[in-house]
């Protein structure tokens with residue numbers, strides 16, 4: 570893959586490179602030796618390079634630090650049995666980063682440059698891709714505003730970077746059913762806001778709600794729309810539930826819901842007849858009623874980090890707890906989780922274009 574971007578290599582000498590751990594247990598805890606960096610200045614992306622993982626030098630007045638002009642992505646690559654590393658749908662992440670950039674008045678970065686930087690970085694760091702069957706190379710691309718200015722306006726300069734984190738499975742004890750708080754006290758996003766962008770501010774705004782959820786005995790919040798009528802999403806995951814007919818229902822995307830690539834993938838699998846899935850506007854009242862009467866048999870969240878994350882119970886603001894099925898992991902969720910991870914690991918055929926081999930470049934020595 571060479572699309573005409575000249576990417577500079579400034580790699581650590583072999584003796585300074587660390588030894589990757591034999592086993593990775595946690596999600597997001599480890600960094601590899603190098604990162605990809607490019608800077609936006611004078612209207613263009615400059616000096617794309619792979620350099621040692623280290624601090625950025627940013628002036629105190631950087632707009633990103635004050636006004637939150639930041640965006641990010643999350644994707645995964647997997648080491649397959651044939652010894653090749655394959656990325657999972659990273660072209661979708663590159664597109665989404667540019668959509669987020671538009672929302673935050675940031676410059677887009679050519680998808681080809683994002684992908685070229687990523688593939689070259691993954692190639693340099695291939696030793697770090699974990700072998701454990703439940704592990705993956707978590708990919709974190711991000712962009713933030715660097716101009717030193719206190720006026721509120723879009724920055725004239727930015728850093729785009731990709732860091733890698735060899736990761737174990739998201740729930741270190743294995744997949745477990747989590748509890749979500751259904752609350753009217755906090756909202757993640759509103760129509761006309763930034764909810765459909767992957768931006769730091771949405772996450773900063775979710776921290777207090779998460780703390781409130783923990784105090785109520787829940788793991789996270791199931792966010793409702795601002796009128797407290799419809800289900801939106803779970804803050805790091807899209808919502809799903811399964812009807813008695815085995816259909817995965819996913820809230821219709823809107824400008825206050827982040828369009829999950831996992832959700833899109835499930836919808837595509839449904840088109841291919843692998844499972845049943847549909848988008849719908851989902852009133853919270855109906856959802857809770859259907860949980861109580863057993864018309865809904867499973868529920869959970871879709872997201873890259875955990876894949877399919879079953880929910881065992883929803884906790885209301887008044888403390889009432891509504892179980893989903895028997896409170897454990899349902900068969901539809903388990904089957905989908907397993908099918909999805911088998912695709913990612915190359916153990917079952919992937920739909921066209923979902924997996925791409927990381928090439929071996931002569932520069933990566």
Ligand SMILES: *Cc1c(COP(=O)(O)O)cnc(C)c1O
Pocket residue numbers: 643767802803804805806807827828829830831832871872873874
């Ligand atoms: C990243 C994210 C998701 C999950 O999206 P995936 O592309 O499946 O990882 C869901 N909700 C929010 C708010 C997110 O930021």
